[in-house]
Amino acid sequence: xxxxxxxxSNGLLGQKITEKVLLEGRVNLIATSVGVNRYPVKExxxxxxxxxxxxxxxxxxxxKYRPDAVIHTxxxxxxxxxxANKELCHRLNVDAVGTLxxxxxxxxxxxxxxxxxxxxxxxxGPYKEQDAVNPVSYYGKSKVLAEELIKNSNANCAIxxxxxxxGISNDMSRSNIVLWAKGALEKASPINxxxxxxxxxxxxxxxxxxxxLAVEQDAKGIYHISGKDYMSIADLVRKVADYWKLDDxxxxxxxxxxxxxxxxxxxxxxxxxxxxxxxxxxxPHSFEEGLLILEQxxxxxx
Numbered sequence: 001x002x003x004x005x006x007x008x009s010n011g012l013l014g015q016k017i018t019e020k021v022l023l024e025g026r027v028n029l030i031a032t033s034v035g036v037n038r039y040p041v042k043e044x045x046x047x048x049x050x051x052x053x054x055x056x057x058x059x060x061x062x063x064k065y066r067p068d069a070v071i072h073t074x075x076x077x078x079x080x081x082x083x084a085n086k087e088l089c090h091r092l093n094v095d096a097v098g099t100l101x102x103x104x105x106x107x108x109x110x111x112x113x114x115x116x117x118x119x120x121x122x123x124x125g126p127y128k129e130q131d132a133v134n135p136v137s138y139y140g141k142s143k144v145l146a147e148e149l150i151k152n153s154n155a156n157c158a159i160x161x162x163x164x165x166x167g168i169s170n171d172m173s174r175s176n177i178v179l180w181a182k183g184a185l186e187k188a189s190p191i192n193x194x195x196x197x198x199x200x201x202x203x204x205x206x207x208x209x210x211x212x213l214a215v216e217q218d219a220k221g222i223y224h225i226s227g228k229d230y231m232s233i234a235d236l237v238r239k240v241a242d243y244w245k246l247d248d249x250x251x252x253x254x255x256x257x258x259x260x261x262x263x264x265x266x267x268x269x270x271x272x273x274x275x276x277x278x279x280x281x282x283x284p285h286s287f288e289e290g291l292l293i294l295e296q297x298x299x300x301x302x
Contacts, residue, residue, distance in 0.1 A: 001026070001027055001028055002027045002028070002068040002069060002215060002216070003027065003028040003029075003030065003065065003066070003067045003068050003069075004017075004021075004027045004028070004029055004030070004067055004068065004069045004070070004071055004212075004215055005029075005030040005031075005032060005061070005062065005065055005067035005069070005070045005071070006018070006029065006030070006031050006032065006070075006071045006073060007032055007033070007050065007052055007070065007071070007072045007073055007074040007100070008033055008052075008072075008073040008074030008075070009031035009032055009033045009037070009039065009047070009073075010033040010034075010035070010037070010038040010039070010171075011033075011073055011074065011169075011174075012165060012167055012169045012174075012176070012204050013073045013114070013165060013204055013207055013208060013211075014031065014033065014073045014074075015038075015039055015169040015170060016167060016169065016204045016205055016207070016208035017029070017031075017071060017073070017208045017211060017212070018031050018039050018041075018045060019039075019208075020205070020208050020209065020212060021044075021045060021212075022041060022044045022045065026212060026216065027212065027215065027216075028045070029044075029045035029046070030045070030046045030047075030048060030061075030065045030067055031045055031046070031047045031048075032047070032048045032049070032050035032061060033049070033050065033074070034049065034050070034051050035049065036049075038170060038171045039170060040170050046065070048061050048064075048065070052072075052074050052092070052096035052099065052100070053091055053092065053095075053096060055099045058099050058100065058103060059103060062103045062107065062109070063107075066107065067109060068109065068110060068215075069109060069110040069111070069112060069215045070100060070103075070104060070109055070110070070111050070112070071112040071114075071211045071215070072097065072100055072111060072112065072113050072114060073114050073211075074092070074096070075092060075093050075114065075143075076088065076089050076092040076093055076139075076142075077116075077139070078139075078174075079118065079137050079139045079261075079263040079265065080261055080262040080263050082137065082138050082139035082142065082263065083137060083138045083139070083262040083263035084262055086138050089138060089139065089142050090142055090145075093139075093142035093143060093145075093146055094142050094145045094146050094149065097113065097146040097149055097150070098149055101149060101150065101153045101155050101157075104155045104156070104157070105153055105154055105155040108156070109155075109156075110155075110156045110157070110158070110215065110218065111150070111155055111156070111157045111158075112157075112158050112160060112211055112214050112215060112219075113146065113147075113150055113157060113158070113159050113160070114160055114161075114162065114207075114211075115143045115146070115147055115159050115160065115161040115162070115222075116139075116140065116143050116161055116162065116163070117161060117162070117163040117164075117199070117226070117266065117269035117270070117271065118135060118136075118137060118139055118140035118143060118265075118266060118269075119133040119135055119140050119143050119144050119147065119161065120133060120134060120135070120140075120266055120269055121134040121135070121136050121266055122136070122197075122265070122266020122267040122268050122269050123266075123267065123268070124268075125198065125266070125267075125268040125269045125270040125271075126200070126230065126268075126269070126270030126271050126272050127224065127269065127270065127271055127272065128224070128271075128272045128274075128275075129161075129221070129222040129223065129224055129275055130222075133147070136264040136265070136266055137263035137264055137265070138263065139263060140266075147159055147222075156218070156220060157220065158214045158219040158220055158221060158222075158223060159221070159222045159223070160207070160210055160211065160214060160223050160225045161222065161223070161224050161225065161271070162202050162207050162225045162226055163199050163200050163201065163202050163226040163227075163269055163270070163271065164176075164177060164199045164200075164201045164202060164226075165201075165202045165203075165204050165207055166178040166179070166201055166202070166203065166204065166290070166294075167203060167204030167205065167294065168294055168297050168298060168301075169204070177201070177233070177236065177237070178201070178236075178240055178291070178294065181193075181236075181237045181240045181241070182240055182244055182246070184250070185240070185241055185244075185246040185247065185248075185250055185251075186244075186246060188247065188250060189250065190250045190252055191237070191250060191251060191252065192252050192254045192259070193233055193234045193237045193251055193252065193253055193254065194232075194233045194234065194253075194254060194255065194256045194259065195232055195233070195234035195253040195254070195255070196232070196255050196256050196267065197232065197233050197256060197265055197266075197267055197268070198230060198231065198232050198233075198267070198268040198269070198270060199230075199231070199232075199233065199236070199269055199270065200226040200227050200228070200229060200230050200231075200269070200270045200271055201226070201227050201229070201231075201236060201287060201290070202225065202226045202227050202284070203227060203284065203285050203289075203290035203293065205285075205293065206225070206227065206282075206284040206285055206290075207225055209282070210223070210225040210276065210280060210282050213280040213281060213282060214280060217279070217280060217281075219279070219280060223275060223276045223279070223280060223282075224271035224272060224273055224275065224276060225271070225273075225276055225282065225284075226270070226271045226273065226284070227284050227285065227286070227287055227290065228273065228284050228285075228286055229286055229287040230270045231287070234251070234253045236287070237251055238251060239287060239288070239291070240291065243288065243291045243295075244295075
């Protein structure tokens, strides 16, 4: 059985990988993150504190556990924060990848790197893996730079690009669009939602499964991983309202330009999933199925 080490194990995707491993036992897991372990179950895997900005600590942890694969989920993903603090974004999204890459190359460890639809300009989605990248934000640029580091290295790597990940996890430090919309509409709070951006939202469980499939199949190259349904952000929020029978009159549709956000967003992304389905056996849930899974998890938590 392979041993995998995850970075960012306290985040949504990191927690879903831990959950999956504990449930299915397909690999041995070393979970790493900054600070204490926030996952509620502490048995059945190892946890180590690891700051990806500390090369010595990264080296120490990887040499101690000698994993067969590293799944790199840690990143700075707030698009406007990345635009406002380019230096920190570069350190977290590019330099840290370089640190991991050199270790993986030296120790012959597979690296599964998470990337984003924001590497594209959104003028011609849905995109295939081989389509030309052209980011419109610094976040997207940082992810392109990381992808280039990977392509130019001799390490055994797979890049999994994904879109608008949603889900629920323990002690979440950040919300996501589904939980934000549901929470606001339950309080009858008016919300502004853009109606001129299109995406394919990704259930965190589906992305976690894709990460494990990539390890198990020793995947190399780029794979597009998302949900199967293509929709505008406004439609997504309306589907959330409809699913939980919430009043959609509180949804105020606006244009992206009216938000005055620090970073520009691509208009239409979305992915062609054929390669991941064929090569990895990836089989994502529909958006409605994803909402049902969330509902079941919420009921269980209560």
